[in-house]
Amino acid sequence: MRLLSVALTLAFLNTVGQALALERGNSGPQVTSVQRCLQRLGYYNGxxxxxxGxxxxxxxxxxxQAKKIPAIGQVGPQTQRALQAACQSRQSKSSSSxxxxxxxxxxAVTQLQQxxxxxxxxxxxxxxxxxxxxxxAVIRFQQSKKLQADGIAGTNTLQVIRTNLASRPNNNSVGGGTDKYPNALNEGDAGPQVLQLQRNxxxxxxxxxxxxxxxxxxxxxxxxxxxxDYGLTANGIVDGQTWTAISTNANYANNNNSACSPTSGFICLGENSPRVVAVQQSLRQQGFFNREITGYYGTETRDAVAQFQQTAGLNPTGFVDFQTWQALGLTNNNSTGGENPNIENRYVVIVPIRDANTLEQVRQFVPQAFAVKSRLGDYVNAGAFRDRPQAERRSSQLRDRGFDARVEYF
Incomplete structure (x- = not known):
């Protein structure tokens, strides 16, 4: 069945060059074939x-860009031929299931990444x-072990990975004591390692x-x-594999979240708000998030955001800055009643930023507010509206609470 799918994809790609170039706004089976080919090559994850789109x-x-073709984002004859050749090559190299x-x-991919x-x-x-x-990462590993560096994790590569994991010193030793699991942390243990585990x-x-x-x-x-969540044996016992997975993910989260500042309006790990609900809903609609919509920005949401960012050509930081927010198709109206996100909203309620607490104070009343840097001074965007009376009502509500709110037309 997979071979039939590939054959159909290549057949459709053959017809692309006989028609006008495919471009943004087009739809149909030819676009489907292009998406499948790009996904197989690792360029598309939507x-x-x-x-x-x-x-x-x-x-x-x-x-x-990778094929040294003018990067105009349209699939014309030259790009079509390159796609066909690349997909055929990829298929021949990876025919094994x-x-x-x-x-x-x-x-299995989760385990490979870990x-x-x-x-x-x-x-x-x-x-x-x-x-x-x-x-x-697979290519780097294969090169270091003198394997064929094709980026495909086949039987031989996976076996060498397992052998290297097994040969690591103290692979299963993270704890101590004389309990039922002396080489693991488990219920009843105490000490600095448990404290670090809890912090992670x-x-x-x-x-x-x-x-x-x-x-x-x-x-x-x-x-x-x-x-x-990470495909490990769910027994609540922290053996070497679980300890490594937790600590490495915590280090990754800490290193990447250090650049995430809530005071700048970014959505960072740990936030629980309507903004996160909007992000999770958009990620689910686009096929990146299949978990429960909770409004909590945990590691699953972060990883989905990073995957989306990589697909969208953004820096995969794992946190939501304004550029990512816009790329997700969100506006400042997604969690607000009375505002229509499908209509251009030009009346913006702004609150000048006086100190580091201004944004968080505004968010007590407008959870989806975000900070904007401007040559005329930084401010908090507290809502964008189609009609000025709606914006004035929001501005008046904020002024009643002591904020220097005003309405500007953009």
Whole structure:
């Protein structure tokens, strides 16, 4: 069935060059074929819907750049021939069903990413999707082990990865004591390692209590949730594999979230707000997020955002800045009643930023407010409206609460 799908994709690609160039705004089976080919090559991770939108356009541009073709985002005869050749080559190299390659998804990819991160070859988020970042990590590992560096994790590569993991010193030793699991942390243990475990789980959004250094039922439940999310045995016992997965993910979150400042209007790990609901809904609609819509910005949402950013050609930071917010198709109206996001809203309620607390104070009343830098002075955008009376009402409500709010037309 897969070979038939590839054959159909290549057949459709053959017809692209006989027609006008495909470009943004087009739709149909030819666009579907282009999306499938780009996905197989690792350039496209959006939905396969036959609509040539901004994600498809960005993927085409990245492919064109890689192939030294003018990056105009349109699929003309030259790009069509390059796509066909690349997809045929990819198919011939990965005809086996027992390999992980660009476009693969699932628990096996999650395990591969965790293993490569443990071995020091993968620095990206654990997403369960095999994209270009994972492919490059596989190539680096293959090169270091004198394997064929094709970026495909086949039987031989996976076996060498397992062998290297097994040979790591103290691979299963993270704790101590004379309990049922002396080489692991588990319920009943206590000490500085448990305290670090709790802090790491809190950093990742799994542990909501105060870290005490005592491994109780709350800590066990947090470990189980983490293990379930990352494809590990969900038994609440922190063996070497679970410890490594938690600590490396916490380090990644800490390093990347250090650049995320809530006072700048960014959505960072730990935020719980209507803005996060809007982000999760948009990610789900575009096929990047299949979890429950909670409004909490934890590691699952962060990884989905990073995956979206990479697909959209943005820096995959894992947090939502204004550029990512716009790329998700969101406006300042997504969580606000009485405002129509489908109509251009030019009347903006602004509050000049007087100190570092201004944004958070405004968000007490307008949760989706965000900061904007301007040559005339930084301000908080507290809502954009089509009609001035609506904007004046919002401005009046904020002035009643002591804010220097005003309405500007943009």
């Amino acid at each position: 939905p396969i819907n036959g609509n040539f 901004p994600l498809t356009e960005n993927a085409v541009k990245r492919f064109q 027992n390999v992980l390659k660009v476009g693969s998804r699932g628990a 293993s490569l991160r443990t071995l020091g070859y993968y620095k990206g988020p654990i997403t369960g999707y095999f994209g270009q970042e994972t492919e490059q 789980l809190a950093q990742l959004g799994y542990f909501q209590a105060n870290p005490t250094g005592n491994f109780g039922s709350v800590t066990k439940d947090a470990v189980v949730r983490f293990q379930r």
